[in-house]
Amino acid sequence: MAVPAVHSTDGQIEAGKQACIQDKYDKAQRSFASAIKTSKCTNPTCLKLLDHQTGALLKLKRFDESLNCAKSMIRHSRTDGRGYIRCGKLERLQGNYEAALKWYQHGLKNVPPKDPLHATLKAKIESIQAAIRQERYRTKLRDPLVSLPLEVAQLIASYLDFQTLVMVMRVSRSWKAFVASLPITSDTLDFSGARQQVQVKAYRAALRRLKTTPRKVVVFNFSRPASTSVAQSLGVWLKAGSLDHLEVFDLHCMHQLNSTTKLFTLVGQVDTNSISPNLKSVVFGPEARLELHGMIALLTQCTKLVHARFGSVAADDPPLPPLSTIFPHLEEELHTLPPTIDPFTVTTKNGYLPCNTPLVKLPDDFSALSKILDNMPVEKLDGKPGLLANFALGPLIDDGQLPDLTPYLDRLIRTNGRLDLPLVTALFRDYSFLASSYLLEPCWESWSKDRNQGYGLGRQRLPKCIAGPLVETAKILDIPPFMSYAASYALYNYYLEDPSLDTSVYSNLRLVRAFEHGLNPKSSEAGFILTHIHMVQSTGPLIEGAVSLLKSIDGHPNPTAEDLSVTTSAFQTMLTAMTRIEASMETMWTNSLPKDYISYRTFIFGITNQSMFPNGVIYEGENDDKPMYFRGESGANDSIIPLLDHILEVPMPKNPLTDILIDFRKYRPRAHREFLGYMMSKAGELGVRKYCMANTDLAQLYLKLLDHVRSFRWRHWLFAREYIIKRSSHPTATGGSPIVTWLPNQLMAVMDAMDQVYKDSGLESMVQEEEKGMAFVKGVMDKMREQRDKLDKEVKKYCEERGV
Missing domain, CATH: 1.20.58.480 (Methane Monooxygenase Hydroxylase; Chain G, domain 1)
Structure with missing residues (x-):
């Protein structure tokens, strides 16, 4: 719709204002632009027109054009604070906080101290600096170890598996030191999450992380050379008695081992009579085939064993020994038991209660x-x-x-x-x-x-x-x-x-x-x-x-x-x-x-x-x-x-x-x-x-x-x-x-x-x-x-x- 001719600059300004009141911002900005183009207005009048046009363009969200008008205000008068304030506001609305700060700082340098807008620019600078600090804090990567209580970090770490913790060690030096202090990384070799075959280099790197001989070892997806290394190490650890948790999920890559039980006889280091008595948990996966006599050896030799799971056991060997050979008192009368026997000896008479009433008075x-x-x-x-x-x-x-x-x-x-x-x-x-x-x-x-x-x-x-x-x-x-x-x-x-x-x-x-x-x-x-x-x-x-x-x-x-x-x-x-x-x-x-x-x-x-x-x-x-x-x-x-x-x-x-x-x-x-x-x-x-x-x-x-x-x-x-x-x-x-x-x-x-x-x-x-x-x-x-x-x-x- 064409803008009707208005003969005076004041009339064009008034027409633009009326259009703004009616929310017709496009009509308003054109009225202001026409006045600027056709009139030979004085500097203050021109600044007023540019200011109005900047505001109309801002309402239309035409930020680039609005910013150009605001810059024109500065070019018309470098000592007038309105142009700087308009530029800073436009940059801030677009999230450009640093650019907004520069406009306010330029304005503060050029606008006279006695001008009321000088104080406004100071306030704008403080406001935008606070916003910049807040944005930097919000987006800055912060190490949670700085503020996280140690016991909370330890609790969180207890829910993470070995592979995840190893990756966490790469985050920072503080995280590396923290994770390295945890038992799971200082005494554990756990490759259960390995998606690719574990090579000798990766296995040796894990060994270097250990602070002592490992307490827990999980063998999974090892390459042939790595398998040889870990099998030899297992023999030493089992003989030393340091190992209390062993999991072997696959032996398909260990062609040098004919059966799982040879894990304990490899290179003559250990025989079945010296399997680590400290083993408390043993797991063999379906592919880690175990002969029945090997399982029996584990169950009888490892007196501290509390958890055992066997995914594949050869069926042609003798079955587990009968209960009576391992638990001779199971069906015995309580009065026939030796007086110094373990009070928690299990029988069908007392169940899990002590086989004799607990001692009350100490010597x-x-x-x-x-x-x-x-x-x-x-x-x-x-x-x-x-x-x-x-x-x-x-x-x-x-x-x-x-x-x-x-x-x-x-x-x-x-x-x-x-x-x-x-x-x-x-x-x-x-x-x-x-x-x-x-x-x-x-x-x-x-x-x-x-x-x-x-x-x-x-x-x-x-x-x-x-x-x-x-x-x-x-x-x-x-x-x-x-x-x-x-x-x-x-x-x-x-x-x-x-x-x-x-x-x-x-x-x-x-x-x-x-x-x-x-x-x-x-x-x-x-x-x-x-x-x-x-x-x-x-x-x-x-x-x-x-x-x-x-x-x-x-x-x-x-x-x-x-x-x-x-x-x-x-x-x-x-x-x-x-x-x-x-x-x-x-x-x-x-x-x-x-x-x-x-x-x-x-x-x-x-x-x-x-x-x-x-x-x-x-x-x-x-x-x-x-x-x-x-x-x-x-x-x-x-x-x-x-x-x-x-x-x-x-x-x-x-x-x-x-x-x-x-x-x-x-x-x-x-x-x-x-x-x-x-x-x-x-x-x-x-x-x-x-x-x-x-x-x-x-x-x-x-x-x-x-x-x-x-x-x-x-x-x-x-x-x-x-x-x-x-x-x-x-x-x-x-x-x-x-x-x-x-x-x-x-x-x-x-x-x-x-x-x-x-x-x-x-x-x-x-x-x-x-x-x-x-x-x-x-x-x-x-x-x-x-x-x-x-x-x-x-x-x-x-x-x-x-x-x-």
């Missing part, structure tokens, strides 16, 4: 220790306040009131020259109670005085008078030197009020040691521990049924109807035992109130992955006075569900959460670990799952038992939710696992296993066809799926609330 040589422990709880046995009530335990120990018995310990724990293992276990229990009380007393004080301020820091050093005996007894028992579920906190921490009654009577149970009010059997602390003991006292039949199941399958690979009745009976024995165990577990709600747990929980935290111990704890006189890290007491160390996981062959996902589950195993008594390791290997050899899937009746029993695992873990999740998650923001459980996500990892795994069994066994199609007797199976699966949906929602909710 007189340890009277000083006993006196301190008797006076230690917040509430003593006589009801009076103890040392922890007044935060007086630490000063007492620091004042030298406990003698160091380490030099005399070996003599004191022997009976007729033989180690008295019940006494050793009782000493471990008592010293571990004292150690946890000493280390966590400041956290208890902090929490008691202000429950909103958290736990603060614990004591970072454990005195030699406690550390020495604790480490020595732990070495004998072959468990970490820190409070554990079985050997100290729960299963070796009770006595019978009436010796004529047994552990099946809950009201007959009493605690030997406690932190808060646990010596009162009606307290929540006592209820928490005693409920666990009462659950475990029903494990004898569970073990009996598990052993009977494997014997039945082993003896009848092609079962008759009579044979199947024996297998069915074994399942029924386990199902009955689990019903009793879960009934005891359900009493936790009344025996130990949810509102009380957070209080006494303070004393059962560990010293790894905990904010109270960012750098672990120094055990004086041990480990060259370098910090040590141990997990805290946890019911996850119990052996009930692991037995069912093993015999039912429940697969677990390969992730950091499962790694924690595996790490927990070393805190169990050695006798428990050995029994569970055998049961896991034997179940794998027999193929229990496959055997049961071939028969509809057995498949149903298998699913029922699997459902007990689901029910047990679901209740454990409810305990965690009601006792901890809803009452504390602390991110980790006592054992150092993530409080929200760890339990669901195992619970989801068993639910997935139920789904798979339901499909593979044919039960799903039978339910769909509404066959007789399938209502129970349908109910089990419906309940499982309902809980899985609920669990998924709850975990997401708590993760969002906690920023996980």
